[in-house]
Amino acid sequence: MASTHGAAAQVLVASNRGPVSYTVGEDGSLHARRGGGGLVSGLSAIGPDAGALWVCSALSDGDREAVRRGVGEDGVRMLPVPADVHADAYNGIANSVLWFVHHLLYQTPLEPVFDAEFRRQWASYETYNRAFAEALAQEAAQGAAVLVQDYHLCLVPGMLRELRPDLRIGHFSHTPWAPVDYFGLLPGDIRVQLLRGMLGADRLGFLTRRWADAFAACCEEFTGGTGGTEIGVHGLGADADFLRARSRERDVEERLAALREEIGTAPEGGARKVIVRVDRTELSKNIVRGLLAYRQLLDDRPEWHERVVHVAFAYPSRQDLAVYRDYTAEVQRLAGEINERYGSAGWTPVVLHVKDDFARSLAAYRLADVALVNPIRDGMNLVAKEVPVVSDRGCALVLSREAGAYGELREDAITVNPYDVLETARALHEALTMAPEERAQRTKRLAAAATALPPARWFLDQLEALRGTRAS
Structure with missing residues (x-):
């Protein structure tokens, strides 16, 4: 070598x-x-x-x-x-x-x-x-x-x-x-x-x-x-050409169909709204407070019961360190608690996956109505940049002010203090109720900013x- x-x-x-x-x-x-x-x-x-x-x-x-x-x-x-x-x-x-x-x-x-x-x-x-x-x-x-x-x-x-x-x-x-x-x-x-x-x-x-x-x-x-x-x-920045091409390949389409099945439909038959997060179970990613904010949303806004699903991909990271194993276990425990408390025969409020699968992540990007990116602190956070590029229908971005991407995306994101669970819950509601035209326009501007400096x-x-x- x-x-x-x-x-x-x-x-x-x-x-x-x-x-x-x-x-x-x-x-x-x-x-x-x-x-x-x-x-x-x-x-x-x-x-x-x-x-x-x-x-x-x-x-x-x-x-x-x-x-x-x-x-x-x-x-x-x-x-x-x-x-x-x-x-x-x-x-x-x-x-x-x-x-x-x-x-x-x-x-x-x-x-x-x-x-x-x-x-x-x-x-x-x-x-x-x-x-x-x-x-x-x-x-x-x-x-x-x-x-x-x-x-x-x-x-x-x-x-x-x-x-x-x-x-x-x-x-x-x-x-x-x-x-x-x-x-x-x-x-x-x-x-x-x-x-x-x-x-x-x-x-x-x-x-x-x-x-x-x-x-x-x-x-x-x-x-x-x-x-x-x-x-x-x-x-x-995000690699727009690669992401757009890769997100249309057959394995992504297969994952998309499987995710739609897991998410299900609202009682009146329409599509459920989808809040997506894709992260490693890394302490700085703040997954636990994200789940707490989603639980708060369901507490405060019962009108979202049966009508929203939080798709959370929390891929294992550094599992040879005890503090990371404990954190991963807490993410799984809290997701289970939310499902037990609010779920019904036809509705699983949190769809949690912990096995790393890039094709499935891209499928979730395409489905997302809302992307939740709420790190305690992050050098950049490429997920915040990738979702707007891949999104099928336009996606509202709830973004921590402590993500490096905040400096570039703040104008068109809904920004939050990552420690404030109540504020994050309100931001999720605002994102879910954003008018489709505004969401589409914001997504377009977010994608342009996100791809300004490709790899x-x-x-x-x-x-x-x-x-x-x-x-x-």
Whole structure:
């Protein structure tokens, strides 16, 4: 799994998860599965002759076996980081500390606790980042552009700068950035190390101006400023062409028919209204308060009984962490309680699915009268951008002011405080009763805003900006 065609790479992407993963069959054979997403679209947009290389981690036993056998794809180098080191860095630090800090998720009377175990895991995070820095330094051509991704790899720019000062180094944050007071929860040396690690880049990218400003404020407070590092904003948009084509394929049509059957019809025979949410069961997504708001709607507005269904797709996330397993269980418990309290022989108020199914998600997008996107805090939230693009009849968007997408979509969404269940219930009623003409017009404007910077353009804009930062 060396460089593209054995030559030094001109464009390199580094991320925890790569574009391909491997499983081992019962007969010992390796099976590759390609992934999708904005980075895949972006790298494909620069063309096969651009000398691009993707450096990622071996995440599974299958991935590590592929590395051991020397199996791989052109343009991908998978790093065989030991499983225990990766678990400490990924679950122990990235997902249990950095994610919690940037999404303001701690229950501060009890957590965080920065003890000896935290320091042991932090050493693994350093080791993990160093493995990436060394691989990138080894693979990059003179003056190459390196685009490092996300909170898993905050130390890489600084480490790589020491190894290869000739490179143009960028880092992009797909999460929010914590405000100064909350970032200050981290131990003093750790917060400085994180900021200086990122400031090793020539250019840092964020999804919104709000997150970029929060980062700059942390630098001002803890490192005396951002030095010569440029900061830019690139608001990742939805891929309209892909979504519209994919949402018309046969498997989506099949899921659409099945969902219509699950939803059923209103007592007078008309179509029931549909409130849709599609999320991972991630703590910041605020699924529980969304269900509480729907329950409040049914309490306050009995006229919606039998006439509305909440289609909630809550796909399991990070189930190796106990707090996520508990959260998933609470989502299921509350959905069951609502159905038991209000449901009837012909009406299931909450249609909950927890098995990830992209085709079914697209079917739900098409059916939605209302999309509920109410995160506590979210770097962007692409669901808020995807639903208006795919919607068949137009869809009202109930959107948290704490979603990154709020800055771009606020004019045509019904915005809510994600902690205010009563306000969210009122917003759901407003969305359900919105006149069809207004809903159609809002959806059209939401779709235009949502697709302003599609994934390929988003990636190329960053690459062009990075190449323009300084002479090599």
